[in-house]
Amino acid sequence: MSQTLKLASKSSLLYRYFPEMWAEVASKSPEAVVKRQKSLADIPGPTTFSFLADLFCRKGLSRLHELQLEGKAKFGPVWKASFGPILTVNVADPALIEQVLRQEGKHPIRSDLCSWKDYRQCRGHAYGLLTAEGEEWQRLRSILGKHMLKPKEVEEYGGALNDVVTDLIKCLEYQQRQSQSLMIKDIASIFYKFGLEGISSVLFESRIGCLEPNVPEETEQFIQSINTMFVMTLLTMAMPRFLHHIIKKPWQKFCDSWDYMFAFAKRHIDKRMAEVAEKVAWGKKVEGKYLTYYLAQEKLPMKSVYGNVTELLLAGVDTISSTLSWSLYELSRHPCIQTALYHEICEVTQDEPIPSAVHVAKMPLMKAVMKEVLRLYPVIPGNARLISDRDILVGEYTIPKKTLISLCHYATSRDERFFPNPNKFHPERWLQKDESQHPYASIPFGFGKRSCIGRRIAELEVYLALARILTHFEVRPEDEDSIVRPMTRTLLVPEKEINLQFIHR
Numbered sequence: 001m002s003q004t005l006k007l008a009s010k011s012s013l014l015y016r017y018f019p020e021m022w023a024e025v026a027s028k029s030p031e032a033v034v035k036r037q038k039s040l041a042d043i044p045g046p047t048t049f050s051f052l053a054d055l056f057c058r059k060g061l062s063r064l065h066e067l068q069l070e071g072k073a074k075f076g077p078v079w080k081a082s083f084g085p086i087l088t089v090n091v092a093d094p095a096l097i098e099q100v101l102r103q104e105g106k107h108p109i110r111s112d113l114c115s116w117k118d119y120r121q122c123r124g125h126a127y128g129l130l131t132a133e134g135e136e137w138q139r140l141r142s143i144l145g146k147h148m149l150k151p152k153e154v155e156e157y158g159g160a161l162n163d164v165v166t167d168l169i170k171c172l173e174y175q176q177r178q179s180q181s182l183m184i185k186d187i188a189s190i191f192y193k194f195g196l197e198g199i200s201s202v203l204f205e206s207r208i209g210c211l212e213p214n215v216p217e218e219t220e221q222f223i224q225s226i227n228t229m230f231v232m233t234l235l236t237m238a239m240p241r242f243l244h245h246i247i248k249k250p251w252q253k254f255c256d257s258w259d260y261m262f263a264f265a266k267r268h269i270d271k272r273m274a275e276v277a278e279k280v281a282w283g284k285k286v287e288g289k290y291l292t293y294y295l296a297q298e299k300l301p302m303k304s305v306y307g308n309v310t311e312l313l314l315a316g317v318d319t320i321s322s323t324l325s326w327s328l329y330e331l332s333r334h335p336c337i338q339t340a341l342y343h344e345i346c347e348v349t350q351d352e353p354i355p356s357a358v359h360v361a362k363m364p365l366m367k368a369v370m371k372e373v374l375r376l377y378p379v380i381p382g383n384a385r386l387i388s389d390r391d392i393l394v395g396e397y398t399i400p401k402k403t404l405i406s407l408c409h410y411a412t413s414r415d416e417r418f419f420p421n422p423n424k425f426h427p428e429r430w431l432q433k434d435e436s437q438h439p440y441a442s443i444p445f446g447f448g449k450r451s452c453i454g455r456r457i458a459e460l461e462v463y464l465a466l467a468r469i470l471t472h473f474e475v476r477p478e479d480e481d482s483i484v485r486p487m488t489r490t491l492l493v494p495e496k497e498i499n500l501q502f503i504h505r
């Protein structure tokens, strides 16, 4: 008996850490003859008709995150569904997500993102890190990683980001003066501008005026283009390509939005490059702490610089805006946690007016708050992997190569087996080591080689902004009953305006 248990525990370890090897061993064992892996055809799921009815008649497109919970409750941790021409296998269990990710291979592919790629091919643009694959992705990742993943390098952006935070505080005060009220309406729209200004300062080390009283027209239009592009992404991916020429509007709008974003990035890069060239011409020393400068130094072709900067600008706006909005929404509804965080900030900064990257690194509750916010409201509610070169094992199923596997981490991060009282905002759960937590149950930044490259910048930006907002203001809800729920718009965003009162301390 004990021998059997030992063998079982060894095989479970083998299965956990070397799933491919385990598959080979398992396939040769006598049990394998009896207990065969099941195939794609055996995976349960809704009929195409009921899934489309869910999507289009029951507002499913904006409730994709909830469909994860419903799918799991109805079919178990693995189920399949077809979205237009795309068949997806959904996986909503941390151990199974871990199993998929451990088989992701040398150059992981997130998903086909076919309409994004089609657009780039159509216009002759280069892929950036979000869309590149294979060796090209690997090269870009190692170049960008040098300047975006190392803690010391990221600390360098702290000064530029803090200047943007100073303008954010002024902007909040200006809004209050304009409305002659402590209430600030639709905070997500202000954090959108903060997100764009923040990522621009990291990319160009120059300011683009998003937080000024009169926001430049091009900024408003850039933000509008991101919105439209995200809304059109799901639609253009669901439509077979030939339909783009018949029902033209979605594809046209999608392309117009990308055109604007690429043009915006190009304008700012060219302006910055011209300033550098002028300095060189005058024999002045050129140095820069901004990302575009580093990329140009790496001798990347300009086309690739444009592609990467456009994608980084895009990645740095909704993500920051949504995380900051939900953070303040939850803190306003949990005054005790807000007070504890305020005390932590004061204690660490010793009342220095501008907290630095070094300060925020010493704030455990701040980190726990952000983790908890992203557990409840993961900006990217479902991640994906597409394993292109071999079939893989997921639980009892063999998934054929090139099948899109959706990792439903909105569902896992609200699973009460891993997070007791899962819908409650409870940052303290991250402060004590809890055996019930599974490392793959809440992975808002993804995992592994293809995980979010902007994670450290995002964390720094959110910590610096929260630290300064909370030292200036006590934040209170509009009223206790104004509940805001999340909705999917490719990303997870607030379903309606979040309005909050900002009381001067």
Ligand code: HEM
Pocket: 110, 129, 130, 131, 141, 199, 311, 312, 315, 316, 317, 319, 320, 323, 374, 378, 379, 380, 383, 384, 443, 444, 445, 446, 447, 448, 449, 450, 451, 452, 453, 454, 455, 457, 458
């Ligand atoms: C709270 C903020 C953010 C969240 C929750 C977030 C989340 C994610 C997730 C889930 C992925 C996919 C990871 C995977 O497939 O395993 C991703 C990828 C990526 N993110 Fe973020 N992100 C955030 C902020 C940012 C920022 C500020 C930037 C830019 C500075 C950024 C740039 C990127 C890029 C370029 C990728 C693609 C990486 C690759 O394919 O190698 N992200 N992000």
